Amino acid sequence: MTRLPDDHPLVRGITADAPLLNQYRGTRTAAGEQQVPSRRPVWFMRQAGRSLPEYRALREGTTMLDACLDPEMAAEITLQPVRRHDVDAAIFFSDIVIPLRLAGIDVEIKPGVGPVLGSPVRTRADVEALPELDEAAFAPIAEAVQKTTAGLEALAQEQGRSAVTPLIGFAGAPFTLAAYMVEGRPSRDHLGPRAMMHGDPETWNALAAWAADVSGRFMRAQVMAGASAAQLFDSWAGSLGREDYAAHVQPHSAAAFSHVTGLGAEQGVEVPLIHFGTGTGDIIDLMRDAITEGAPQGSGARPAPGEEGSDRGAAHPVVGVDYRLNLTEAGRRVGAETPLQGNIDPALLTAPWEVLENHIRQVVASGAGAAGHVLNLGHGVPPETDPEVLTRVVSLIHDIGYEG
Known part of the structure; x- marks a missing residue:
């Protein structure tokens, strides 16, 4: 089913x-007309989180994964930075290992460590023993999304705005999710998954396919419940060479995207899809292609340049760029027709304001050649960030006008 709910x-x-x-x-209205927006859009990865005192107060005494699965709490945390900073998107408060928890896998987020599994997945028997994820398990996710979108609509009404701030759904990419499962915890070099993809490719492909399925369905649940865009986040793909990514990872990322590509197309609406990774400058064109390769036949995915096809309902692949790669060079690698997202250096959030402002203006200028540009950080908001700085950054970006 590719239709979105009528509401x-x-x-x-x-x-x-x-x-x-x-x-x-790509700087187009919903009707497909070329038109710059009323202001430059900006949001921050990890904007809903530890940098906000209201988040820390609400989360006190609650584990990370329990907070993610409490619809009321997850919705409130998602809304907090929209109210405080006036950002142009809400990013759904969750975690990439939530699909594992929903499937019944023993996983916890340990403070100062990250995701830790009770039993790593390292053999074909381990993979074959992985549980099937029941569709009913997504109920708390759908409820949290619905509460969030209702809150965003109410906020727009309070502020007298005609356009409601969109919610972005997200999921972890199959490689990152599978890497955690193989290592059993965070790793700097990801030797385990890299060894598996070469030494036991059948087991690797079975594991990555399982991860692609649960991540893709996790994204789909968010979109069907009300998210207006979705981002696949690949924390660890930067540890791979280009050939390894193309052969062992890209097809699984495409499979994850296939769960959401084309949703709404027959209704003439588009759900933009974003692919972001850290340290992935050498593979961002392959990451872009994973979105389009995930399009099912007749899904309404965007035609290749020069092909005939309507913009209505088409799926623009959007590439997120981390702080390591200048956006001008990123645009050269993925093509000027590809919208970009990024890439303010998070380290400069603690720099003197003059330094930070100059850097932001350089990022705006470097993204000017892309079909569209959404300002963001080149990674997530550091926990020690002063929230007032983020608010000031948003205000600055909104004040930088479009030429012409």
């Missing part, structure tokens, strides 16, 4: 012409 924000049109989606569509 979905995109189908109702309440988020369709938000500045964020305009840029994700």
Whole structure:
């Protein structure tokens, strides 16, 4: 089924012409007309989190994964940075290992460590023993998304805005999820998954396929419940060479995207899809292609340049760029028709304001050649960031006008 629910924000049109989606569509309105938005859109990865005192107060005494699976709490945490910073997107508060928890796998987020599994997955028998993820398990995710989108609509009404701030759903990419499962915990070099993909490729492909399925369905649950865009986040793909990524990872990322590509197409609406990784400058064109390769036949995915096809309902692949790669060079690697997201250096959030402002203006200038550009950090918000700095950054970006 590729139809979105009739009450979905995109189908109702309440988020369709938000500045964020305009840029994700390549500086186009929902009707496909070329038009710059009312302001430059910006949001931050990990904007809903430890940098906010209201987040720390709400989370006190609650584990990370329990907070993610409490619909009321997850919705409130997602809304906090939108209220405080006036960012142009809400990013759904969750964690990439939530699909594992929903499937019944023993996983916890240990403070100062990260995701830790009770039993790593290292053999074919381990993979074959992985549980199937029941569709009913996504109920708390759908409820949290619905509460969030209702809160975003109420906030827009309070502020007298016609366009509602869109919610972005997200999931961990198959390689990152599988890497955690093989190592059993975070790793700097990911020797385990890299060894498996070469030494036991059948087991690797079975594990990565399982991860692609649960991540893709996790994204789909968020979009079907009301998210207006979705991002696949690959924390560890930067540890791979280009050939390894193309042969052993890209097909599985495409499979994850296939769960969401084309949703809403027959209704004439588009759910933009973003692919982001850290240290992935050498493979960002392959990451872009994973989105389009995930498009099912007849899904309405965007035609290749020069081919005939309508922009209505088409899926623009959007590439997130980390702080290591200048956006001008990123645009050269993925093509000027590909919208970009990024890439303010998080380290400069603690620099003197003059240094940070100059850097932001350089990022804006370097992204000017792309079909669309959404400002973001080149990774997540550091926990020690002063929230007032983020608010000031948003205000600055909104004040930088579009030429012409």
